[in-house]
Amino acid sequence: MGLAAGIVGLPNVGKSTILNALCRAKAETANYPFCTIEKNIGTASVPDKILLELQDLLKPQEAIPATVEIVDIAGLVPGASQGAGLGNRFLSEIREVDAMLHVVRCFEDENVSHIQGEANPLADIDLINTELALSDLERVQKALERCQRAFSPQGKKATQALEKIDAALAQGEAVRTVSFTPEEAELVQVHSYLTAKPVLYVANVGDDGSYLENPLYQDLCHRFGAEDVVPISAKLEEECAQLAPEDRGEFLAELGFSQDSLTRLIEGTFRLLGLIRFYTFANNKLRAWELPQGTAAITAAGKIHTDMQQGFIRAEIIRLEDLKKHPSLPELRRQGLVRIEGKDYQIQDQDLVHFLFSGGR
Ligand SMILES: Nc1nc2c(ncn2[C@@H]2O[C@H](COP(=O)(O)OP(=O)(O)OP(=O)(O)O)[C@@H](O)[C@H]2O)c(=O)[nH]1
Ligand SMILES: [Mg+2]
Structure with a gap:
């Protein structure tokens, strides 16, 4: 598998529904927590204006878009970092991915249960981020114990880098906010820290286009900036993914959605993973390929x-x-x-x- 983004969040917030929408997958979704235990893996095709332009110019028989790997991981609950709700296993699955799509529930539906009683995206995000940080803290402290016994120059450098991680976490900061030299990053395997992974917040908004007025979505934009929050109506997009691409826009526009959230989410994921696209044209086949920068x-x-x-x-x-x-x-x-x-x-x-x-x- 190439670079992959993991869908993370509380149970029952719509993570698998989003995977299905992104990847036209058929992961099981249901109205109870921990519907997903085994992770679901999907591949999303990347919408691509340049591929369309090239298609126009080169008139290939076939045009194949680039793809991005998405992993739908089981929900985390309070205490996950101490093992609650199979937390250790799910956290280690997050460790394997390269970026996180952090899904929060912003939709109202009294028939869909919320493990914390009611949807409160800011508190829900803090809860998940705390579990990720606690898991990182345990990891860095174990690594520090091992390194402090080392007297080699490498060991000293690693200790210094680990101390930076430890200090950031102690102040409630994510590891992604710390700057490392490439050597330090390699020495301490920064990418294995959960809060080092780049994150995009995904607001699962309601079923009509009035999400811009949704106060829960507004709270998120206020805190993280509208650029870093992608609003999506998971359930609608899941239905929509079954339609022909040319019919999707109309379907969503009728419900008041003015922008293509799914495209924005896939493009955002692509950028989050640091991927670029290059193109080949051979044997009448035009193809976009994804590649790390x-x-x-x-x-x-x-x-x-x-x-x-x-x-x-x-x-x-x-x-x-x-x-x-x-x-x-x-x-x-x-x-x-x-x-x-x-x-x-x-x-x-x-x-x-x-x-x-x-x-x-
Ligand atoms: N009304 C409404 N219901 C939704 C929406 N998105 C998901 N749901 C419902 O919420 C329930 C949970 O959805 P899932 O996609 O299974 O949630 P999950 O986060 O994968 O849940 P776990 O795997 O248990 O952690 C299902 O009954 C979905 O149909 C939405 O946008 N609106
Ligand atoms: Mg699920």
Whole structure:
């Protein structure tokens, strides 16, 4: 599995419903806490305007979008960091993902139970974040005990970095707010701390388009900034995911939804994971590929086929702006707009790439 985002939150807030909407999956959803015990894994296709533009220009037989991996993890309850409600197991599943989509309930429905009595998104977020922080605190303290006995220069550096983590957590700050040198980050495996993972808050709002006036959603925007809170009506989006893409907009607009929440959520997840997209066009097939920022051309080639990586000769790079002006490869070559790059070139977002490799064409 590549980079993946985990859906986290209290039980019964709509996490699996959101997975189903994002991935057109069929995870079980039900009106009781801990419906999900075993994690559900899904793949969401990334909506992509550039792919559409390229499709228009290149007229391929087939166009395949990039994807993003989503893991729906069981709900956490108060005391999870001490093992309550199988908390240790679920926390370790969060440790395995690279970013978190933290779902909070903002919808009113007296028929759907809330483990804390009633929906209070700010308190619910604090509750989950406290469990994540307590789990991190236990981890850092164990690591400090081990490191304090080490006298090597590496051990001392690690101790200093761990002390930074410890101090941040003691002040109620998430590990993601601490800055580390790349060496420190590697030494203490920062990515294994739950509060180090980037997070996007997902407000599961009601079934009509009046969420902008929903005071619970407004509370979230006020605290985290509207940019970092994605409103979504999970239940509607789950139904909507069964419709043809061209009918979705109309369906949602009729209910008063003015923006495409699902697209915003997938794009937000993509950015949260630090992914970029590059494109290939071969054998009449246009394809978008997801890739971590800063990936070398030779590794990108391996994503397509191991033969391409092993026999890598060079990458030819075309930018979309240039293709729009000269939509033919010979003309682009004549204009000197096909750049030649070697194996260490870092693929840039939106590059259209043609790999040349021995054994290939
Ligand atoms: N009214 C309403 N109900 C919703 C919405 N989203 C989810 N639900 C309902 O809430 C209940 C719980 O949804 P799930 O998706 O199973 O919640 P979960 O967070 O995965 O729950 P656990 O797996 O038990 O932690 C189900 O009965 C859903 O139909 C919504 O937007 N509006
Ligand atoms: Mg569930």
